[in-house]
Amino acid sequence: MTFQDLKLESPLLKALEKQGYTQPTPIQEQAIPILLAGHDLLGVAQTGTGKTAAFAIPILNHLLKEKNTPQGKRIIKALVVTPTRELAIQIADNFTAYGQYTQLRNTVIFGGVKQAQQVTRLKQGVDILVATPGRLLDLMNQGYISFRDLKYVVLDEADQMLDMGFIHDVKKIIAKLPPKRQSLFFSATMPKTIVELSQKMLGAFERVTIKPEQATAEKVEQGVYFVSKKNKPKLLAHLLEQRKNDSVLVFSRTKHGANKIVKTLDQAHIKSAAIHGNKSQNMRQKALGAFKDGSLKVLVATDIAARGIDVDELALVINYDLPNVSETYVHRIGRTGRANASGIALSFCMGEERPYLKDIEKLIKQQVPRMGEHPFMEGADLVEEKADSDTSKPRPNQRNRSRNNNRNNHRNRNK
Numbered sequence: 567m568t569f570q571d572l573k574l575e576s577p578l579l580k581a582l583e584k585q586g587y588t589q590p591t592p593i594q595e596q597a598i599p600i601l602l603a604g605h606d607l608l609g610v611a612q613t614g615t616g617k618t619a620a621f622a623i624p625i626l627n628h629l630l631k632e633k634n635t636p637q638g639k640r641i642i643k644a645l646v647v648t649p650t651r652e653l654a655i656q657i658a659d660n661f662t663a664y665g666q667y668t669q670l671r672n673t674v675i676f677g678g679v680k681q682a683q684q685v686t687r688l689k690q691g692v693d694i695l696v697a698t699p700g701r702l703l704d705l706m707n708q709g710y711i712s713f714r715d716l717k718y719v720v721l722d723e724a725d726q727m728l729d730m731g732f733i734h735d736v737k738k739i740i741a742k743l744p745p746k747r748q749s750l751f752f753s754a755t756m757p758k759t760i761v762e763l764s765q766k767m768l769g770a771f772e773r774v775t776i777k778p779e780q781a782t783a784e785k786v787e788q789g790v791y792f793v794s795k796k797n798k799p800k801l802l803a804h805l806l807e808q809r810k811n812d813s814v815l816v817f818s819r820t821k822h823g824a825n826k827i828v829k830t831l832d833q834a835h836i837k838s839a840a841i842h843g844n845k846s847q848n849m850r851q852k853a854l855g856a857f858k859d860g861s862l863k864v865l866v867a868t869d870i871a872a873r874g875i876d877v878d879e880l881a882l883v884i885n886y887d888l889p890n891v892s893e894t895y896v897h898r899i900g901r902t903g904r905a906n907a908s909g910i911a912l913s914f915c916m917g918e919e920r921p922y923l924k925d926i927e928k929l930i931k932q933q934v935p936r937m938g939e940h941p942f943m944e945g946a947d948l949v950e951e952k953a954d955s956d957t958s959k960p961r962p963n964q965r966n967r968s969r970n971n972n973r974n975n976h977r978n979r980n981k
Contacts, residue, residue, distance in 0.1 A: 567595050572602070575630045577667035578623060585663055591616035596774045598624050601750065606771035608764055609752040615776055617722070618660045621646070621750050625718050626665050628748075629693055640671060640691030642711065644718040647697055647739060649727045651676040651847060652854065657722070658696040670694065677701040678847040685710050699727065699735040706742065716744055721767060724753040724760050725893070733759065740767050755893050786883075786899050789937045790913045790923065797942040798914050802827070802886060803834040804941060805912070806864060812881035813857065816866045817898050818842075819887035824866045827886060831864065838864035869894055885913035888922040892929040912937070 568589055569582050590598065593611045600607050601624035611617055625644045648654050658674035665672070672694035675684040681701070688695075688710050695702075695711070705711050721727075727736055740763075743749075749771070751764045764771075793801050806814060816838070818824040824840040831838045839853035839862055856862035869889065880902045889895050895913075902909025913934065915923050927933050 572598055574623065574627050577630065578626055578664060580667050581664050582623075584666075587619070591619075593617060593774060593776045594620045594623070596776075597621070600772050600774070601625075601748070602627060604748060606749045606768045607751070608768060608771050608773045609750065609776075610756055610774070611752070611754065611776035617752050618657055619664070621720050621722070621752070622657070622661050622664055625694065625720075626661070626668065626670060628718065629670055630668055640693055641715045642692060642695050642713070643715055644694040644720075645697070645713070645716055646695070646720040646722060647699055647702060647727075647736065648722040649698065649730050649732060651678060651698060652841075652850070653723065654696050654698050655851075661694055661696070672696060675701050675705060676847070677704075681705065699732040699739060703735050703738055706739070713742055713744055716747055718748050718750070719743055719767075720750040720752070721763075722752045724751060724763060725755045725757065726897075728757070728759055728763075729891075733763070736763065737766070743767075754897065786902055787910045788899065788913075788934050789910070790915050790934045791937045791940055793914050793916060793940070793942060794944055795916050797944065798886060798916070799827070799830040799834075800942045801914065801940060802884065803831060803836060805884065806831070806836050809882060810863070812863065813860065813879065814864050814882045814884060815857075815880060815901055816864060816884045816886050817889075818866055818868055819889065821868055823887060824868055827866045831866075836864060837862065838866055840866040842868040869898070881909060883909065883911040885911070888913055888915055888919040888926070890922050892922075892925045895926045896930070 569579060569587060572590070574582075593609060593615050597607055597609055597620040601621065609617060609620065629643060646654075646657055648657060654674050654676050658672055661672040670693045671691070673684070673687040673692045674696040675681075675688070676698040677700045681704075684701070685705070688705070702711070721736065724736075727733065749768050751767055751771075753760050753764075756764075791801060802816065816827060818827055818840075821842040821844050824842050828838050828840045839856070841850045841853050845853075853862065853865060857865040866886075883899055883902045885895070885898060889898065899909075899911035902911060913923075923934065
């Protein structure tokens with residue numbers, strides 16, 4: 567199937583061709599016809615599968631086909647609610663790219679900045695609004711946003727909104743939506759609370775699930791180092807020195823930890839920047855922009871700030887701290903190996919994090935390859951490594967091949 571086969575409006579096809587889109591991804595191929603037919607949709611798919619285009623393209627197509635668009639002030643007809651500022655900006659950029667040959671206008675609103683410019687754009691009129699929950703609810707309560715003419719609603723990354731504590735805001739927003747609308751609900755995972763939320767939002771819906779059993783990106787080469795807490799900074803600096811020309815995204819579990827990593831790398835003369843919830847929007851956008859254009863090679867992020875990071879040719883993701891929620895690991899490593907690119911995801915695991923590693927391996931239904939010894943291993947790390955090999959009991963020649971392949975791949979990339 568091609569995008570031509572979907573019988574989209576010609577301005578959209580022209581924009582998609584300019585973007586280099588020819589064939590839909592699996593979720594686009596399944597979701598777009600359902601949405602073009604006007605049905606509600608529950609979409610379950612991991613990050614990096616093309617979800618944004620899956621809902622943006624049909625919404626734009628619907629708006630283009632409407633013949634009763636008023637000639638006066640624009641009114642909000644489509645709403646996308648998403649958890650983070652970075653992801654909201656990225657979604658709005660995609661709407662702009664796909665709708666560049668139309669006269670449809672979108673804008674994005676989010677917290678962490680003054681509302682004046684956002685209010686001005688809303689007063690000027692928009693067709694499509696992309697928003698984070700807190701700022702959306704705030705401007706609704708102030709009377710700047712009306713859902714009277716709303717026809718299309720998307721709740722994106724619903725599980726992340728639950729993790730971030732937005733569940734009550736989202737319920738308040740859903741309660742204000744007009745009953746007659748097309749609703750789209752996207753989530754990477756479907757815990758009980760998310761299922762209940764989807765039932766409140768959706769009418770008679772169709773469901774699209776993309777490879778739920780394939781928990782990790784197929785083109786991401788994974789590996790784990792056993793390392794003590796005090797030696798994590800040394801190992802990180804060592805790996806980054808080996809990959810000076812590559813873009814590397816480093817994950818920290820906490821905001822304080824992210825700042826500490828940047829400080830440690832600075833002492834090792836490695837330039838980096840951190841993005842997390844305590845950073846101002848301008849600082850986050852500046853760091854993210856430098857990372858995307860290649861002038862900054864190392865970006866340190868917490869999980870909340872990492873949603874919406876979509877960097878071409880991101881070579882390496884490093885889990886400096888293993889996440890205590892297994893699904894988060896999948897989202898993290900999905901930042902690399904996107905589209906047709908390959909990538910590497912390496913994790914640091916100290917003794918206290920071993921239960922997290924076991925939970926991750928249970929979720930992804932495979933053992934993360936052990937990277938073996940490194941220059942900063944201590945006695946405890948060697949014991950952990952040996953204990954792991956004793957309990958997992960892979961075939962010795964298979965284990966050695968895995969290690970040698972990983973080492974050879976890293977050497978080849980470093981040449």
